[in-house]
Structure formats: C-alpha cells, structure tokens
Amino acid sequence: MKVKESYFSGLSEQIINKAKWSRDKFVVFNHEAGTGKSTRTHQIIGGMTKKQSHRVLYVQRFLKDDELNNTVKAINRNAGRKVAISITGKDTEKGKSTEVFERSQVICITHQMYIQVCKGEHQHLIKDRDILIIDEFPDLLEKINISNYEIGLLWTECRKRNVPAIEEWAILLRDLIDEGNVANNVMRFTDFSDGKDQHYEPMIKSAIKKLDDKNSKIYKGILKESLQLTKNGGFLFEEGFHTFNDNRQFVLLKNNIILDANAAFDYRYKLYGKFDLHEKEKMYDYAKDTLHHINVKTTKNALKKFEKFVQEALKEIQLEGKTGILFVTEKANVDKLEKEIVQYFSDYGNSLSEIEGNLKINIKIDYFGNLIGVNHYHDYDAVVLLKTPHYDYLTYALTYQYYMRLTGQPVENVELFEHEIVEAIRKSTVAGEMYQAIKRINRDNSRRADIYVFADFQEAIDTVVEQLPNIQYNKKDLEEKQNTGRHYDKTKREKSTKSEKARTILLEAKKSGIEMMQKLELRNLLEIKSRGNLTKILDKLEAFFKEHGISQTGQQIWFHDNLKDFEYNKLCESA
Structure with a gap:
C-alpha cells in the first residue's frame, strides 16, 4: 500500500515553517511504523535546503551497517548537492576540523553522540543550529548501582587514607542496608538531600579532589556515584543503592522534533511536559492478518521447566505459503535457538541455510533491542516472538525516578508489580519492543502476515493489538504442556x-x-x-x-x- 504524501504534511510544515517552531518543547510525531517516516524526513530535509538556510542536526539510533552514511547520501540526493555530513565518535577522536561542521547545513549523528551533547560535550555540533530532529525516543537514563561490596571497598580505602568523613558515609549506607533487609518486594526510596544528610555532598566532593593518584580510580568512581546518590536519592533494593546520573539534560534548539511510532502509548511521553504529541491516524488495515497469541510463561524459571518449549512452539507455526519468517528472542539465546530450529527441521538439512533452501523460505533469527529501525525483513510475512521482552525491574523504577526528579515531583517507594506509574512504564516498554519487532516484517502491508506471540503479559499484548486495526486475534493456552515434574519419581x-x-x-x-x-x-x-x-x-x-x-x-x-x-x-x- 502506497502512503499518501499528505500523511507527512504536518511534519513537513513543522520543519519548514518557522511560525511552528518552539524552543522549549519537542514536537512528537507518531507516524505508523512501516509508512516510511525516515525516508520521507530525508526527502523533506533535502528539499528544504534548496530554498531555505535552516541548519539541521539529525539524530538517528544506529551507526551499524553504514546506516548513518546512508542517511547522509539520501539527504544529499534529495538536495541535489552535498549539504549533509555525518559525525561519529571516531571523527571527534581524530580531531576533525570544526570548520567542516560549521559549513555543513545538515549534520547527522547517532543517539549516543546526542547523549554526549546532552552531557555538555561536543557543543560545536549545536552551534548556530536551528532544527533538531531525533528519529526514535532519546533515552538519557544512565543507571548507577552502588553494591554492598563497593561500600565495603570504599570503607576499606577511607580507613587506609584516614578520611573519616567518607568512612561515616560508608557506615551510613551499610546501616541503611541493614535496616532495609525486611521487605524483598519493595524498593525503598531514600532521599539524602534533606536535613541531617545534606552535609555528605560537600564532604564527598572534597574527598574526590584529594584522590588524584592512579591507584584511586576505582574509589574515585564509587565516590562520584555516591555524589549522584546524595543529589538524586536512590532506591535501596537487594542490598544495594540504585540511582541515575543527572549530568544528562535534554538539549533543545529553536525547533525540536521527535519521530517515534510508539509515542502514542509509550508512557515516558506522559511524564515530561516538554513532549508535545501530535498524534497521527493509522494508515494500514490489518484485517487480512492474524495475531496468534500463545499464552505461556517465558521467564527463565518457567522455560527451565519447559525443556521442549521451542519444539512445542514450532508445532504452532504454519510455514505453508510463507516467503520469510523472523524469529525474535533475547540476545543470549540466539545461538541456542538456531540449534533447536535446525534440530526440529533436520529432515530438511543440517544447517539453517540448507533448511531455508529446501523449504524455499527465508528463516532468520534476531533479538529484542536490535530491531528498531531495521529494514532487512521488510518482505517477510511471518514473525515469531519467543520471549517477553522485559528489562530488569530497576530500569522501570529508575525511569520513573528520573522523570519525577526532572519535573520536580516527589519519588515514592516502589512495590514490585504494584506501583501505578512504574507498571505503566513497564507495560508500554514491553509493548513497544513487541510492536517494533512485529513491524519489521511486511513493511508495506502488501502481504497476508501471521504474527505469533508466545507470552503471558496480556496488558502489553492488548496494547499491541490496538496498534494493528482490525487484526484477527486468536488466543490459546500452552500452559498444560509445561513440565511440572509430576511424572518424575x-x-x-x-x-x-x-x-x-x-x-x-x-x-x-x-x-x-x-x-x-x-x-x-x-x-x-x-x-x-x-x-x-x-x-x-x-x-x-x-x-x-x-x-x-x-x-x-x-x-x-x-x-x-x-x-x-x-x-x-x-x-x-x-x-
């Protein structure tokens, strides 16, 4: 299905028309995944340079597979001349002349480089720039963990160096850990910025300045993390303190745009007032497609009891008439999954490539966290999600803390799987990973697609189904096939x-x-x-x-x- 040019008229207007610009917010567009938002944005930028002198900083997620240079080529092709260049970490290490940056109307960088700009580095990249366009959500969260072991190292070093103030800090942290050893399912938030604990921040800063020999690198690092704990507070959980690094602050220019297909349901956009969502309607109808929800627990513990999970899962998948099938799992499981697929289809060959040839179907394996923006599987017509894409729970809790601190709101204790905001973050994050994996196939919606989701996170799956208008949804239970161990001696x-x-x-x-x-x-x-x-x-x-x-x-x-x-x-x- 061809997407009408008018679908992107609002984006084009936001880039070109200065009357639409705003210095103090991000205008967020959630054009549907697979409609060509990145390609269309490159066309708009290239066309704009023919008539206007607006200077653009374009940020995309990946550098791999020469994607950054491909973006530069696309913009230059649409401009009819060289207006865009790419800048990577290697370029900054080589000391590339800043004059090159300043002359270029369009600079293309990765999310990682934008994060460095948000830390105050590479400020020449934003000098005299007008428009900031970020493809996909810019996640500035940097997690910090101070373990009981590191507290012990800090205490040992302070006694050696005779720094009683830091010894006092280490003892305080140890005492708090001892006091907090009651509830296993609660992340207790501790705020060190009030009252009797305020004096620790200047003490730690002073100690950091004194640790200047090369043998103090580890301890200096722990102290710097402690400084973040005193400023931001942190969660006490599993005998450690967890907080975030606050040296990353969103950088905005005269006109700021985020392109994110997940934006309408990603809860992070609701936590920060500087995100202004311009919601777009869905372009595709999925009535011809089917989402097969196979209800099954896919945690590590559950799958240990279900030794033949992959074999049972493969029985659920219909290959007849398919041209390409994408299997999605976690990164650590890719090689194991390939072996199990080869074992299951051993009648058709001894390797995945041999099986592909004999079955006359493309079979590929990828993993969550590696799929957003990927276009390799655009003509595939089946996708199988074999894992619920969870992050560790601390990531969700620290995301909550980050935005509460960013907006000056109080942070509460977090009871696992009960806190309303943290659970909303978790649900939308899992749904986002699922949706992006599903949208890697059948990009132009021209084929009849089958989507297989093996998971038991119903709320996340409901969110995914909402993103696929009129899709046929079938649910069945695989629980009864799990090995409960009852048949063992x-x-x-x-x-x-x-x-x-x-x-x-x-x-x-x-x-x-x-x-x-x-x-x-x-x-x-x-x-x-x-x-x-x-x-x-x-x-x-x-x-x-x-x-x-x-x-x-x-x-x-x-x-x-x-x-x-x-x-x-x-x-x-x-x-």
Whole structure:
C-alpha cells in the first residue's frame, strides 16, 4: 500500500515553517511504523535546503551497517548537492576540523553522540543550529548501582587514607542496608538531600579532589556515584543503592522534533511536559492478518521447566505459503535457538541455510533491542516472538525516578508489580519492543502476515493489538504442556536437595570462568523465595566453599580462582 504524501504534511510544515517552531518543547510525531517516516524526513530535509538556510542536526539510533552514511547520501540526493555530513565518535577522536561542521547545513549523528551533547560535550555540533530532529525516543537514563561490596571497598580505602568523613558515609549506607533487609518486594526510596544528610555532598566532593593518584580510580568512581546518590536519592533494593546520573539534560534548539511510532502509548511521553504529541491516524488495515497469541510463561524459571518449549512452539507455526519468517528472542539465546530450529527441521538439512533452501523460505533469527529501525525483513510475512521482552525491574523504577526528579515531583517507594506509574512504564516498554519487532516484517502491508506471540503479559499484548486495526486475534493456552515434574519419581526428586543443587550450580558457574554470581540469581535458579532460606543453605556449604575457593560477601558469591589479582586482594581486604 502506497502512503499518501499528505500523511507527512504536518511534519513537513513543522520543519519548514518557522511560525511552528518552539524552543522549549519537542514536537512528537507518531507516524505508523512501516509508512516510511525516515525516508520521507530525508526527502523533506533535502528539499528544504534548496530554498531555505535552516541548519539541521539529525539524530538517528544506529551507526551499524553504514546506516548513518546512508542517511547522509539520501539527504544529499534529495538536495541535489552535498549539504549533509555525518559525525561519529571516531571523527571527534581524530580531531576533525570544526570548520567542516560549521559549513555543513545538515549534520547527522547517532543517539549516543546526542547523549554526549546532552552531557555538555561536543557543543560545536549545536552551534548556530536551528532544527533538531531525533528519529526514535532519546533515552538519557544512565543507571548507577552502588553494591554492598563497593561500600565495603570504599570503607576499606577511607580507613587506609584516614578520611573519616567518607568512612561515616560508608557506615551510613551499610546501616541503611541493614535496616532495609525486611521487605524483598519493595524498593525503598531514600532521599539524602534533606536535613541531617545534606552535609555528605560537600564532604564527598572534597574527598574526590584529594584522590588524584592512579591507584584511586576505582574509589574515585564509587565516590562520584555516591555524589549522584546524595543529589538524586536512590532506591535501596537487594542490598544495594540504585540511582541515575543527572549530568544528562535534554538539549533543545529553536525547533525540536521527535519521530517515534510508539509515542502514542509509550508512557515516558506522559511524564515530561516538554513532549508535545501530535498524534497521527493509522494508515494500514490489518484485517487480512492474524495475531496468534500463545499464552505461556517465558521467564527463565518457567522455560527451565519447559525443556521442549521451542519444539512445542514450532508445532504452532504454519510455514505453508510463507516467503520469510523472523524469529525474535533475547540476545543470549540466539545461538541456542538456531540449534533447536535446525534440530526440529533436520529432515530438511543440517544447517539453517540448507533448511531455508529446501523449504524455499527465508528463516532468520534476531533479538529484542536490535530491531528498531531495521529494514532487512521488510518482505517477510511471518514473525515469531519467543520471549517477553522485559528489562530488569530497576530500569522501570529508575525511569520513573528520573522523570519525577526532572519535573520536580516527589519519588515514592516502589512495590514490585504494584506501583501505578512504574507498571505503566513497564507495560508500554514491553509493548513497544513487541510492536517494533512485529513491524519489521511486511513493511508495506502488501502481504497476508501471521504474527505469533508466545507470552503471558496480556496488558502489553492488548496494547499491541490496538496498534494493528482490525487484526484477527486468536488466543490459546500452552500452559498444560509445561513440565511440572509430576511424572518424575518422587523419591529421586527428594534426594536432589536444594543444597545439592546449589553445589552443582556453583561448580558450573565457577567452571564457566565468571568471577562473581549474585545471590539473587542463585536464589532464582533454586526457586527459593525467601532470602533467609538461601542463607541457611549457604551456611551449610561452608566446607564446600573452602574446598573450592568460593566465598560470599554481601549479595555476591565470588570464585577466587577466576578473580584477577587486584580484585582478589581487594576482596580479601574487605572481608
């Protein structure tokens, strides 16, 4: 289906007409994914340069696959001359002349470079620029974590250097952790900017200035993170403090535009008054397409019980008549998924490429977080989402904190899966990842597409369905096929105690070469809800720990043989 030029008339007017410009807000357009918003924007910018001298900073998400240079070529082609250049981190490292930037009417950079501009770097890129156009949401959140282990390192170093003020800070953090060890499902917010805690910020700044030798790099880093904690407050959770870096502030020019197909349902746009959404109608009708929702838990723990999940999932997929099928999973699971697909279709070949040839269908695997803006699968007519694309819950909570602080609003404690705003962020983020993955295929809506979603997050799926007008929605349950373990010999299961399982898991982790494992990860693998029950198990393993060079500090389990000498020495000092 060809998209009418008038669909982008509002965007064109916003770029060209100075009467529409605003210095203090982002005008956000949510043109439907697959309608060619990026291509049309390049055309508008190129055409504008023929008649007007407005200077543009264009920001896009990716540098890979030469995408930044392709954007430059597209703008120059539409301008009929060279008006655009690209700037990357490598260009700034080489000391490229700023005169080149200043002469160019259009500069194209990545989101990462824009973030650096928001930190106060590379200010020559915005000098005398008029228009800022950002393709996809610019996420400025930089998470900071100060663990119990790092607090121990800080305390050790301060005692060595005789800095009692910082020793006091480390003890305060330790005391707060001890006090907060009651509720496992609540992220308790602590504000250090009021009353009796205000004096810590100048003390930490003073200590940072004194740490100027090369051996103090780690401790200086912990102090800088502590400074962010004193300014912004943070969540106490799983024996650590979590906050964000506030040195990233949105940079705006005379005219500021964001292009984001998710904008109408991405909850972050509702949290900041400088986002002004100009909502666009949907262009495509999906009545010929089907979304197959297979209701099944896809958490790590659930899939461990469901050993043949991929094999069962593949049985649900109809390949007949399809030209291309895209499988989407998490990054860490890509290779494993390919092996399982090859195993399932082994009658058709010994490799994915051989199977593709014999089935006469393109089969590709990609992962969440790698798909926004990707156009490689535009003519595929089936997509399979085999994982619910969750971030860790702290990401949602810290996003909430970031925007509350940005807008001067109070931050509350966050109860997991109960806090209204955090849950809205979580739902819209998961829905956004799903929607973007789905819209990688059948980009022009000219084919009949089948969409398979294996997940149990109904609210997120409902949001996705709302983005696909008139789509046929079918739901079925795959829960009954999960391995509950009921058919196993009960006596054998009882012999496999939690302690024995813990030994096996820890030895496998040590063998893999990792230096440290979080206790929370071990708890999840053992399917233990209570932190206290895990402590009882670990206490029984004292002799086992000594035998295999394993120790525990705070919420971490360390494998000494895998540690670098420096880290091992520091661990011993903090023990």
